[in-house]
Amino acid sequence: MTRIGYTLMGEQSGPADLVRYAERAEEAGFDFEVISDHYFPWLESQGHSPYAWSVLGAVSAVTRRVELMTYVTCPTRRYHPAVVAQKAATVSLLSNGRFTLGLGAGENLNEHVVGPWPAVNVRHEMLTEALVIIAELLNGGYVNFPGKHFAVDSARLWDLPDRPVPIAVAVSGETGIERFADLADDLIAVEPDAELVSVWDGFRGKRHSRKIGQVPVCWAPSRDEAIRIAHEQFRWFGSGWKVNAELPGPAAFEGASRFVRPEDVADAIPCGPDLDGIVAAVRAYVDAGFTDVALVQVGNGYQDDFLDVASKELIAKLRADLRPANGPA
Template identity: 40%
Template sequence: MVEIGYKLACEEHGPLDLVCNARQAEDAGFAFAMISDHYHPWTNRQGQSPFVWGVIGGISQVTADLQLVTGVTCPTIRIHPGVIAQAAATAAAMMPERFILGLGSGENLNEHVFGDPWPPAPVRIQMLEEAVEVIRMLWKGGMQDHYGSFYTLENAQVFTLPEKLPPIYIASEGPISASMAARVGDGFINPGSNAEENLIIFRDSGGGDKPAYVETSVCWAETEEEGQTTAYEQWPIAANTGELNRVLPTPTHYEQVAKMVTPEDVAEHVACGPDPEAHIKKIEERIRMGFDHVCVHQIGHQQREFMEFYTNEVLPHFRE
C-alpha cells in the first residue's frame, strides 16, 4: 500500500506555521509528514530555519495520528549523535509509535557553521554509520561508553526512553550510502534525485521490503505560470544536480547558482499549477519506481490552498 505524505519545509516556514501546517496535513488526510532539519535555509529568500526539535514538540501536541519523520537530521558534525539520541528518544516518547528518525550525511550549508571541516562523501558516510551505532547504543539504556573513530561517549545515559524505540531510516542519493542504508537502516529515504537507481541498490543490498520514502516537489498555484514563478523564486535548488547541494557553504552561494537557471529549468523538476493530473502524474512516477511512501513538498506559502486542492482533487485518486 502506498502512502502520501506532506513536507514540512523548515526553510520556508516559521515554527508556529509549521505546527499549524502539520495539524492541517492530518486533517487533510495525509498519512505522514517529513520535517527538514537545517541550520540555514537554502536561500535567503526562503527566510526561515527554526530548531526542528522544538517544532516537533509543538507538533506532538496538536496531532493525534500523523506519523512524523525527520527528513533528514544529520547526526555527525553540527550535533553529536549522543544529543540526537536524546532528542529523538524524547520525540518518540511524546509521539508514541508515530515518530521516525530519518538520518543523513548532511550538507556543508548546515554542518560547517562552528568551524568544522567538511569531509568528502565516503568519510561522511562512515561518520553516519558510526553515529547510528552510538544512537542505538544509548537507546539500550544504562550507562554507555564508546571510543570510536569519530565519536566518544563517557558515562552517557539517556534516561527518558519511549516504551517502543523509533525506527531509523537512512537517506541516500548515491550508491555507497544506499548500500549502507540497507545494512544499518530500518528504511530508506531519497530526497528526490537519483531515486530509482539508488532504491534498486538499496533493495539489492539487503534492504528487501523495508519502507522506502521519496520526496517530490510541486507548486500549486492558480495558474501554471504563477506556479513556475513561485517555484523558481522559492526553490531554485530543484534544478541543481550532482554534489552541488552538499558542498556550497552559504545561502548566498545558492542564490548565485540560481542566477544560472531559469523558471523553465526548475519547472522540469516541479509540477506547477492547478491541474490535478500533473500532480497525480508526479506522484505516480515515484510509485512506479518502487517507493511505497511519497512525500509531497508544496513550494511557497499557499499551503492552505494546496491542502484543499489535495483533499479534493489528488488524495482521493490514491485511495481508489
C-alpha cells in the same frame, strides 16, 4: 498502498505556521509528515529556518494520527549523535511512537556554522559511527563508544519508548547502501531510482523496509503564478545533492542557480492547479518501488489553499490513480 506525506518545509515558513500546517495536513488526510532540519534556508528569498526539534515537540501536541519524521537530520556536526538519540526518543514519547528518525550525511549549508566541512569520505565515516551510537542508545542500557570521530562515555537514555525508534538513512548509490543498509531500518532517496531500491532490498533481504521519497510541487490558482513562485523559491533544486551538499550558504545557492530559467523549473516541478502533474510525479516514485512519498508544497503563500485542495480532491485522486490495477486500495 503508497503512503502520502506532507512536508513541513522550515526554510519557507516560521515555526507557528509549521505547527498550524501540520495540524491541517493531518485533518486533510495525509498519512505522515516530514520536517527539514536546517540552520539556513537555501535562498534568502525563502526567509526562514526555525529549530526543527522544537517544532516537532509542538507538532506532537497538535496531531494524533500522522507519523512524524525528520527529513533529514545530520547527526555528525551541529549535533553529537548521543544528543540526537535523546531528541529522537523524546519526540517518540511525545508522539506516542509516531516518530521515525531520518538521518543523512548533511550539507555544508547547515553544518559549517560549527566548524570546517569534512570531505565526503570523512562524512560517511562519521555517519557510520553516529548510526551505531544512536541505535545502541535507542536500544537501552549504557553505551561506551571509543570511535575515530566520536567518543561516548557511559551514556544512557533515561526516557525511552517501548518500541525502538525506527531509523531511516538517506543514500544515493550502491556505496552508501553497502555502508548503511545494515545500520538503519528504512531508505530515504531524492530520486525515483528503481535500481537503488532494488539494491537496497537485496541488502536488506526479507527484513521489512520502507522506501521514502519526496516530490516538490507548486500548487497555485494559475500555472504562471506557480512557475513564478517555484522559480523564486526552489530554483536551487536542479543542481543535485552532490553539488548542493558542498555549497556554503544562501549566496552560493544564489550564484549556482542564477542561470536557471522559470521554464527550467516548470519542467522539473509540477506547477499550477492541474493535479495530474502531481500524480505523475508521485507515480514515478511508486513505479520505482517507493512505499512512501512526501509532497513539498513550494512557497508559503498558498499552503492553506494547497491543503484545502489536498483535503477535497488531491489525496483521494492520488489514492485512486495510484491503486494497483489488480490489488486492494
